[in-house]
Amino acid sequence: MSTQDTLNPSRRQFLTGAAGAALATALPVAAEQTTAAKVPVTRGRKKPLNVLFFMADDMRPELACYGSRFHAESPNIDKLAAAGVRFDRNYCQFPLCNPSRSSLFTGHPPHTTGVLGNTTGVVKEHPEFMTLPRLFRENGYTTLRSGKLFHAGLDDPKAWTEFDGDVESMHPTQVGRRMDLKREQIPMPDGVLPVLPGDNQRAAHSDQILVLEGNGEGAGDYMVADRAINYLRQCKDKPFFIGCGFSKPHSPPQAPQRFFDMYDPKKITMPTDFAAWPYVPEGFPTAAIRMRNADLFIGRGASVDEAREVIRAYLASISWADWNLGRVLGELDRLGLRENAAVVFVADHGYQLGEKGKWSKAGSLFEQGTRVPLIIHMPGAKGNGRSCTRIVQSLDLYRTMAELAGLEAGAEIEGSSLVPLLQDPRATWERPAYSVWSEDGKTIHGTMVRTEQWRYAEFGKGAANGAMLFDVHADPMELTNLAELPKHKAVREQLSGLIAAYSYPAG
Numbered sequence: 001m002s003t004q005d006t007l008n009p010s011r012r013q014f015l016t017g018a019a020g021a022a023l024a025t026a027l028p029v030a031a032e033q034t035t036a037a038k039v040p041v042t043r044g045r046k047k048p049l050n051v052l053f054f055m056a057d058d059m060r061p062e063l064a065c066y067g068s069r070f071h072a073e074s075p076n077i078d079k080l081a082a083a084g085v086r087f088d089r090n091y092c093q094f095p096l097c098n099p100s101r102s103s104l105f106t107g108h109p110p111h112t113t114g115v116l117g118n119t120t121g122v123v124k125e126h127p128e129f130m131t132l133p134r135l136f137r138e139n140g141y142t143t144l145r146s147g148k149l150f151h152a153g154l155d156d157p158k159a160w161t162e163f164d165g166d167v168e169s170m171h172p173t174q175v176g177r178r179m180d181l182k183r184e185q186i187p188m189p190d191g192v193l194p195v196l197p198g199d200n201q202r203a204a205h206s207d208q209i210l211v212l213e214g215n216g217e218g219a220g221d222y223m224v225a226d227r228a229i230n231y232l233r234q235c236k237d238k239p240f241f242i243g244c245g246f247s248k249p250h251s252p253p254q255a256p257q258r259f260f261d262m263y264d265p266k267k268i269t270m271p272t273d274f275a276a277w278p279y280v281p282e283g284f285p286t287a288a289i290r291m292r293n294a295d296l297f298i299g300r301g302a303s304v305d306e307a308r309e310v311i312r313a314y315l316a317s318i319s320w321a322d323w324n325l326g327r328v329l330g331e332l333d334r335l336g337l338r339e340n341a342a343v344v345f346v347a348d349h350g351y352q353l354g355e356k357g358k359w360s361k362a363g364s365l366f367e368q369g370t371r372v373p374l375i376i377h378m379p380g381a382k383g384n385g386r387s388c389t390r391i392v393q394s395l396d397l398y399r400t401m402a403e404l405a406g407l408e409a410g411a412e413i414e415g416s417s418l419v420p421l422l423q424d425p426r427a428t429w430e431r432p433a434y435s436v437w438s439e440d441g442k443t444i445h446g447t448m449v450r451t452e453q454w455r456y457a458e459f460g461k462g463a464a465n466g467a468m469l470f471d472v473h474a475d476p477m478e479l480t481n482l483a484e485l486p487k488h489k490a491v492r493e494q495l496s497g498l499i500a501a502y503s504y505p506a507g
């Protein structure tokens with residue numbers, strides 16, 4: 001697909017209102033909305049706005065400031081949330097690293113990028129795309145990246161003023177000791193799919209919990225923070241866009257001992273829909289559950305004891321990433337740069353921690369798989385210190401960051417600027433969010449639409465392989481599929497119309 005596709009009116013139709021009057025009336029085309037939202041937050045700025053863009057890997061909003069179910073400790077992210085605007089309902093466009101990041105950094109959803117798996121490089125497929133950091137670079141910014149922003153090995157070399165390859169070039173030594181699990185053998189039930197040949201190596205490493213020595217000085221995320229700190233020092237006198245991408249809490253879990261000590265596995269309460277193996281709950285289509293895990297419990301069942309240990313390790317990894325983020329923000333403050341810097345914190349996608357027997361993100365069009373933390377601290381924004389419950393998408397970050405910095409995003413860029421919500425988190429905003437999943441990296445197999453009250457997903461065109469509908473207020477854990485109930489027929493049709501226009505546009 002080409003950039004031209006994004007200008008095709010039929011493709012934009014899902015935004016302008018062909019499907020479902022109640023939802024669609026409040027879905028103006030993004031560019032129009034952005035024009036109307038040129039706001040004082042960017043006016044009168046004497047020097048270019050700097051950007052410090054944090055990204056975490058595989059981190060669902062399991063953070064104290066988001067009301068962590070497992071009581072995660074995240075004091076530095078909490079502090080950032082208290083200073084800026086915390087978006088409580090932000091959704092990724094694809095529950096997997098590369099497609100999600102490719103969408104975020106190009107301002108195009110996965111069906112436009114065509115990136116539906118972890119092997120396709122978005123700038124290789126679409127050299128005409130102007131990625132977000134490249135937009136800053138071409139507008140005179142020094143753009144630098146520490147750690148994982150684009151997916152490993154699929155970066156945009158034109159995006160960065162200094163490009164030295166991937167983060168792996170830092171050669172982390174990761175000194176620590178392994179925390180071995182019992183690896184209890186739990187018989188595999190019918191229906192669970194065997195490990196894919198390509199996942200055998202991952203299966204052997206994904207759940208190897210590492211307790212790092214010291215502060216984790218030899219490990220990747222410590223070095224990522226160090227590099228970002230050095231970049232801040234280098235750039236303090238010139239306009240910069242610095243990306244800082246942490247690899248935790250992506251598997252395998254790792255953190256120094258003191259971050260494990262924050263959590264007692266015995267006190268971890270497993271979710272009500274936990275099971276040792278992935279399962280399809282009664283009343284759900286089989287396509288809703290990917291019957292193999294992509295991280296942590298790959299090809300083996302999870303006992304409650306091991307599940308608690310792994311959740312603890314996930315939480316420790318979050319707290320260590322939070323600590324590293326705090327080091328970078330501390331340097332931003334020490335250098336006196338906070339007042340002229342927009343700070344963003346986002347993750348690439350969500351995660352399941354045993355819910356419905358699932359671990360990791362792949363294939364999850366549930367709230368747990370697609371909802372991600374998003375915090376933006378824009379100095380002077382009127383909404384600072386508040387939370388925003390409007391439905392937003394990581395896709396929206398492109399237009400948002402461009403507008404905040406006063407840069408011109410191309411007309412073809414999709415998504416909507418969040419600047420009106422930074423000024424007033426309760427501003428009228430009735431756009432839905434969309435996520436898709438592809439099992440083979442080529443075809444979209446499932447599409448999810450999220451509105452303020454509903455989550456609806458269809459599997460296969462026209463829900464050929466089933467659908468699921470949840471009233472997210474009444475059923476936040478998404479335990480009861482309402483899709484086939486006659487009383488929800490009208491809302492299902494409305495949401496189905498949005499999905500049809502989004503994933504299968506005419507023309």
Ligand SMILES: [Ca+2]
Pocket residue numbers: 057058096097250348349
């Ligand atoms: Ca990821």
